[in-house]
Every structure is written in C-alpha cells, then in structure tokens.
Amino acid sequence: MRIAIVNDLLIEIEILRKVIKSIEATEIAWTATNGAEAIDKLNADKPDLILMNLMMPVMDGATATKIIMETNPCSIMIVTTSLNTNRPKVFDAMGHGALDVVATPVLDESGNLIGEDNLVKKINTIRKLISYTSQFEKKQSAIYSGNKVNMVAIGSSTGGPKALTGILSNLPANLNAAIVIVQHVDSKFADGLAEWLNKYSELPVEIAVAKTKPINGRVYIAGTNDHLIIDPLGYFEYTPEPINYHYRPSVDRFFESINDNWIGTGIAVVLTGMGNDGAKGLLKLKKAGWLTIAQDEASSVVFGMPKVAAELDAAMEILNPAEIADKIKRTII
Structure with a gap:
C-alpha cells in the first residue's frame, strides 16, 4: 500500500513516516507541504491513500480534498491536530469525500508516540476497503470497460x-x-x-x-x-x-x-x-x-x-x- 503525506510541519511529517514504516507492506509514495502541491503530485503519481493535514498554507486540506475528489479521486484520510478547534473544516472535508479523520500522533517527553495505534487501525481498515473495492471493480470490468x-x-x-x-x-x-x-x-x-x-x-x-x-x-x-x-x-x-x-x-x-x-x-x-x-x-x-x-x-x-x-x-x-x-x-x- 502506497501512502502520501500532506503536511506543512516537518515534525508531523517525520511522525507519520515513522508510523507508516511500522505497518507491514506499506511505503511512502511522496510528501507535500500544502494542498496545492499535493494536487500536482497526485496528478503525476496516484497513491493508494493520502494522509491529509487540515490547516496548511497556500491551500488547506478541506479545499484540497474537494478538488481531488472532483478531478482525480483518491482515498483520503484527514490526520490533524485541529480536530477540536476546526470542526467545521473537519466536516467540510468529510462532506467532500474524505473517508475518515484521526488525530495526529504526538511524541511524549520520552520520545514515545501517543495515538499511533488509532492511526494504524484506521489505515488498515481503509486498506481492507480499498482491497475489496479493487476486487469488485475487477469482477465488474467485463461490463464496464x-x-x-x-x-x-x-x-x-x-x-x-x-x-x-x-x-x-x-x-x-x-x-x-x-x-x-x-x-x-x-x-x-x-x-x-x-x-x-x-x-x-x-x-x-x-x-x-x-x-x-x-x-x-x-x-x-x-x-x-x-x-x-x-x-x-x-x-x-x-x-x-x-x-x-x-x-x-x-x-x-x-x-x-x-x-x-x-x-x-x-x-x-x-x-x-x-x-x-x-x-x-x-x-x-x-x-x-x-x-x-x-x-x-x-x-x-x-x-x-x-x-x-x-x-x-x-x-x-x-x-x-x-x-x-x-x-x-x-x-x-
């Protein structure tokens, strides 16, 4: 499973890299620091899943999700520290087609990740959904090609x-x-x-x-x-x-x-x-x-x-x- 990261904070990018590397049979497709850059990279290289931050410069995650789902649909999960402070943006992104939303894992004083398990669980759930959809579409390909x-x-x-x-x-x-x-x-x-x-x-x-x-x-x-x-x-x-x-x-x-x-x-x-x-x-x-x-x-x-x-x-x-x-x-x- 190829996963892209869209986040403007280097520390959060590194945290997400660490989480992705801990999941079997996953790899990082690419990273982008804002929604506009993500759209450009998506058009050149479509991953299986995008981990999209919510609040970013240039273009926020909700706007990017809307454009992506209208022009080049891809599975998107909102991963953000802004769950409580930007609920309207969260619902906006979900309304435009984001599959799920989860809090960004954080590091404690000892450097241990907190919240990693929830993110891993949601990624694996989406992996199963993507796998089922792919098999169903292959089954239907004779009809809809x-x-x-x-x-x-x-x-x-x-x-x-x-x-x-x-x-x-x-x-x-x-x-x-x-x-x-x-x-x-x-x-x-x-x-x-x-x-x-x-x-x-x-x-x-x-x-x-x-x-x-x-x-x-x-x-x-x-x-x-x-x-x-x-x-x-x-x-x-x-x-x-x-x-x-x-x-x-x-x-x-x-x-x-x-x-x-x-x-x-x-x-x-x-x-x-x-x-x-x-x-x-x-x-x-x-x-x-x-x-x-x-x-x-x-x-x-x-x-x-x-x-x-x-x-x-x-x-x-x-x-x-x-x-x-x-x-x-x-x-x-």
Whole structure:
C-alpha cells in the first residue's frame, strides 16, 4: 500500500513516516507541504491513500480534498491536530469525500508516540476497503470497460403506454443512455408493446433478453411475467422471486436490483398506474444519488404509483412526459 503525506510541519511529517514504516507492506509514495502541491503530485503519481493535514498554507486540506475528489479521486484520510478547534473544516472535508479523520500522533517527553495505534487501525481498515473495492471493480470490468452505459429506468402501469410515447417521441436517436422500461403487462402482449412503441421512438425498442447487457442508444422492455432485474455482473435476468408479489413484472424489484448492482447512478422514473409499485424502490435510488422523477397528476391516467412516490418524498421532481423527456436530454451527457 502506497501512502502520501500532506503536511506543512516537518515534525508531523517525520511522525507519520515513522508510523507508516511500522505497518507491514506499506511505503511512502511522496510528501507535500500544502494542498496545492499535493494536487500536482497526485496528478503525476496516484497513491493508494493520502494522509491529509487540515490547516496548511497556500491551500488547506478541506479545499484540497474537494478538488481531488472532483478531478482525480483518491482515498483520503484527514490526520490533524485541529480536530477540536476546526470542526467545521473537519466536516467540510468529510462532506467532500474524505473517508475518515484521526488525530495526529504526538511524541511524549520520552520520545514515545501517543495515538499511533488509532492511526494504524484506521489505515488498515481503509486498506481492507480499498482491497475489496479493487476486487469488485475487477469482477465488474467485463461490463464496464469501454464506454460508460447510462441508465434511465422507467416503471409504469395503467396508462403507461401513452405516457411512454410522450417520453420516447421526444428523445433523439443518439441519446447516450440505455432506457429500461418495466410496464405492468402480460408477457403475451410485451412483443406487441415493443413493436407499437417503435413507431413513436427514434431509439430502437426491444425486449430485454436474459444474459445480455443494456447498451446506450436502445430501449428495453421487460418481456416475461417474471421480474426483470440487473444481476451482480450487469446482465439482464428474470426471476420469479418474490413469487407472491401482486405486480408482475415488478418495478420495485427492478429498481432494487439496479440499486444493488448497477455501477454509478442514473435517472429513475415512476409513471401513471394503480397501486404503489415503484415508490419504495424509487426512494432507495434517490438516497443512492439517482435523479428520481414521478409523473404529475394532470397527465396521469391513474395517479396512484406516482402519487405514492411523491408522498414518500421519493421523487425529486414531478413532471409530465414531455418534461421528463426534456429532463433526460438535459441530464444525460
């Protein structure tokens, strides 16, 4: 594990050097004396972890953390003697993406380190986190190598086909996203729905096939009476579980699967329909950072599913189909 030190005080740099050298299988990548210097060095040599001081000249640790996480993300732990005197800065750094915060170890009168154990424990915890993340990303590499696939997930029921045409007819053929639709419809009508929507869409509409992956520029429709999901490797799959669920295919089940298995975020939409399917899943996606939308009452044939989503505060925006299409176009890069 390669660790960088960002600190303007030589004595603290030497203390951190001593701690790092005491940890098995770790080495010092580089040191910097302020946040600006750290950003320059990071761009040339990315370590596994940065131990970032909080209060420094030129650029403080919170500002540096913000810039790093926006431009060249790296694991950062705030290591500072300013925990009690600069709490707002501590929370600022944590809010920008620092993984943890710990007090800088100090030397007692005999030259012994005090507080070393806590720092070592936190470094080892982050090492495990980094190792797990690396293994997970390698497992997912077959899916997410190359161009990123952007997800737009839509759930609909009664009145859904009309709302779907209002969205799809307003989207361009070069939309850089995969649209996945879970419409409450018997499987015998799924092919016909896809064929009908193709008349209104510049994007090709097709049935989602198990063991295939969604790709940008296409629209997929759930095609069986089982529940459409995205599996842990990013492929479409169909599952009968939950067997006794009233809604088939289930919007909530699909939303939960992308919340658990999809890398990154996207846009999730609940359209017109009876009942409450999709609302709980939409709330999970909102909490995970997705842009969440519910259809408005005026344009809904049945203001059931979107109403429940709105009441749960799961929808960030309430829009009609044309406005939803416009939001998708303006959001997808």
